[in-house]
Amino acid sequence: GKLRKTLSKLQSSKSSTSESNDAILNETLTEFTRALIESDVNVKICMTMRDNIKAQVLEELEDEEANNSSSKKGNNNSKDLGKVIQRAVVNELISMLTPKNPTTGEVIQPYQLKRNKPNVILFVGLQ
Numbered sequence: 001g002k003l004r005k006t007l008s009k010l011q012s013s014k015s016s017t018s019e020s021n022d023a024i025l026n027e028t029l030t031e032f033t034r035a036l037i038e039s040d041v042n043v044k045i046c047m048t049m050r051d052n053i054k055a056q057v058l059e060e061l062e063d064e065e066a067n068n069s070s071s072k073k074g075n076n077n078s079k080d081l082g083k084v085i086q087r088a089v090v091n092e093l094i095s096m097l098t099p100k101n102p103t104t105g106e107v108i109q110p111y112q113l114k115r116n117k118p119n120v121i122l123f124v125g126l127q
Contacts, residue, residue, distance in 0.1 A: 028082075029053060053089055056092070057088045060087075
């Protein structure tokens with residue numbers, strides 16, 4: 001429902017190139033967090049996800065900046081940022097859903113999302 005619409009809107013929205021990456025990132029994460037909270041996701045989980053996603057995005061942007069410091073700076077900034085954010089969200093969801101051994105914390109075979117096919121993830125909770 002509403003969460004799906006919000007996530008689709010965030011994915012397809014085009015940010016103005018005059019905004020800084022930080023402003024776009026914060027705006028996107030705020031909308032994402034708001035959509036999760038409106039969908040009855042625990043606030044602590046939302047904030048943890050937001051912090052983890054932000055850290056992943058900033059780390060990837062710093063790595064890209066270091067690698068491309070001498071090459072072109074582009075008109076694709078917001079497009080690239082959108083892809084980086086999308087990748088970080090997917091990684092965080094996979095991390096949340098990755099089964100771990102409760103005693104050792106060792107990762108057990110995680111679910112692999114299938115590209116170009118619908119992947120349905122069901123979150124179940126009791127109130």
